[in-house]
Amino acid sequence: MPVTATTHDLESRTITITADFAAPVERVWQIYADPRQLERTWGPPSHPATFAAHDLTPGGRMHYYLTGPDGEKYFGVWEVRDVDAPNSFTFADGFAADDTYAVNPDLPVGVTTFCFTPNGDGTRMIAVTTYPTVEALQQVLDMGAIEGATQAMAQIDDLLAA
Incomplete structure (x- = not known):
């Protein structure tokens, strides 16, 4: 399993996930740069992802949905802020109510x-997510x-081995 540590800190309102992969940085970067590879690793196995839009550039947007076991769909949107390929990228990650991919303010x-x-x-790989409030962090923890992220990232090893 590639995830080696997960922490959350209410004071800083963060979740930090650390993972180690048996592949060079450029190869791991390709997973996030290619929507078809990202689909195989973004959602947990029970809720595979489909990326309807993928623009990993500053100002770009990524639209995706997770499909649950009964066919229900959960929509999400990334608003890409910074990209330093293949070293890092930053994005706002929000929930969307439907396939219009408007961020759900609730x-x-x-x-x-x-x-x-x-x-x-x-x-x-170190992924740090910061939330605007302790309550928002607690909501996603709940x-x-x-x-879900740990299960999703566990799929990366199989993709890298292929």
Whole structure:
């Protein structure tokens, strides 16, 4: 399992996930730069992702949905802020109510930075998401954000081995 640590900090309103992959930084970066590869790793196995739009450039938007076991869809949108390929990218990650991909103002929006650094023969990825309030952080924790992300990232090893 690639996830080696998960923490949350109510004081700083953050979730931090650390993962190690047996592949160079450039290869791990390709997973996030290619929507078809990202689909195979963004949602947990029970809720696979489909990216309807993918623009990993500053100011770009990513539209996706997760499909649950009974066919229900959960929509999300990334608003890309910064990209330093293949080292890092930052985006606002929000929930959307439907396939218009308008951010749902009733659910939290977190700002996430993924950083990729060489780690021996592989890559260490550190993802930090910051929420605007402690309540927003607690809401996504209660929704299973850490468990879902850990399950999703566990799929990356199989993709890298293919």
